[in-house]
Amino acid sequence: MKKILLMSVVALSLVGASGCSNNSNSTNNSSVKSSKTVQKKHWDKKKDQKLAKEMDKYSKKKSQTYTKYDGKNKLSTSANRIYPDAFKKDTFKLNGKKISIGWSPQGEHHYDYDVLAIYNHDLTKDGQHKTFLFCWHNQKPIVLVDESGKGNVVNLHVSQDKSLNGSFSNIMYGENI
Template sequence: MSKLLSQYNSSKAEEVIVIMKKLAVILSLCSVGVLLTACAQKSEPTKKVESSSQVKHSSSSKSSRSSASSTTLDKKASESQSSTPWNADKDAQLQSFISSWQGKMGQSYTKYDGQNSLKASTGTTYPDIFSGNGVYMNNSRLSIGYSPTGEGPYDYNVVAIYNHDGTQPPLPNHITYLFAFHNGQPVALVDQSREGEVRVTETKNADVREAFQRIAGENTTTSSDEKEREPSFNELAVMTYAIGYGDGDINGAKVAADNGFLDLYYMQDSGRYGIGQGTSASTILLQQDGDKMKYWTKDTSGGRSTATARVVEHTVSIAELKSRYFSTAEQRATIEQIASKLKTGTSE
């Protein structure tokens, strides 16, 4: 009997072990399923957040690329313009020269504005004539056309046109300057044709020829800041004169120089310079002192004569002179033009 009980108990124990093993497998499978479901549920918000972040990053990247692309294009356009033989800066310098020089000649010039045709009193219209009846030099028709950069398909690429209609008989008459580049070199042509074919020659006016060559010859591949230069002593003298005698106005010095009345002379006994229009009343004394200019004027207030006037010393920094009269291309061209016409000499 005890043997039978023992066998029964052993059989039941084996069944219990089998059942427990099955339950363990089922529980394990359920746990894995739960975990997979939970992971799947948690993964969706993460994907949404990443997607939103990627959109922002992509938008930012596109904006940066667009900005960089725009900057690059602007830079290339600027470099392209600055590398041409002629540009707006040089055009302004030429216009400044013509404005000053025409007074010396007793003439008045009109500039072609690049859009509206410029008509001379003889009936010739620029630049229409280039593609119309044509322009001749030495009995040969020229390949000539308007090209504001100085680069074009013509033998003569015209960058600026100035016309003066004469007022003295025989009428009608005119003087028209065609500033051009021929084989990359600046050439100032002049047309004074009155009837028939338009015939040009290279100008014999040294002022016009040399001014155009000087302006055209400036290095255009450098920036405006790099092109700034230190003024010469004669230019400093002109600017100091504008302050000391012209109450800050440069026009008085310009008119005097254009008419040959402005003198600059060195006084050996004092080591100073005098600049003026030939009279003691119009003359100031000056001397460079490092980064400053010293100048002396006469105080004629209170009814004092020039002979008995008190001499007053003043000082102005070269930096201030440059700021007032030498900070733009047009200003530098004006000062250079005045200084080039100074009558210089030495006084004991």
Template sequence: MWNNQKNEQLASFMQKWGPTMHQSYEQYDGQNELKVSTGITYPDGLSKELVEGQSGLIGWAPSGKGDYEYNVVAIYNHDGTEPPLPNRITYFFAFHNGKPVVLVDQSNNGDPDCHPTTNTDLESNFERIANQ
């Protein structure tokens, strides 16, 4: 479902897309923890992540196949610099029931909570890459 070539295509897309949103994104590289401004580190933080209020549904699965409802293949984070701080936008690129989905978490206090993104450009490009 997911491989290095698709991961590189997503990275290339994110490098071009981020500036259109006036943001820059750091990618979880699969080895070194990705720490966000709220103090959470990923991928370990996925275990604390709620998906639309439910726990235990999301986890790191670099092939796209795993034991989770949402099998995450890529994580990208942008830490904001404008108050109120801390603030962040963290995207989880995942497969849900074998279909690509992009979840976003913008929580800045309390429990991490993500939901499907409303950004159709991001969603459609991930789907395009995933389905190649």
């Protein structure tokens, strides 16, 4: 009887140990899977096309022509600012504070302000322009505006255009516009 009892305890111990072993393997496998993070891209061709349509409507409403930075050919403003080179060459400020900003065509979190799209309208040949920088900042869409004159300091401000801001937010969050 003692032998049977002893063998039962040993058998249960082995079964329990192998069960723990299997559980730890499955835990290890799941932790390996969860540690692999996929970097989410916030901008894609479809969103870019939606923004292009919205900017077309916006330009007609304002009776202005906006030139889009296409990701290949540099975009020059009448203030002699050339995008996207300006992000590396010039100092960008928002509300008087220097910011980290740059061209990030899929919103890969390279900067505090990842610029997803750029649209420019030159008002005059002497440097007056309005350049919209459509950005991803702190997990939120934000439209910054460059109306700075010539020089290496670019003083940005947040767009106050509710229609444009709303359209960009809707595009970023995947809502129908």
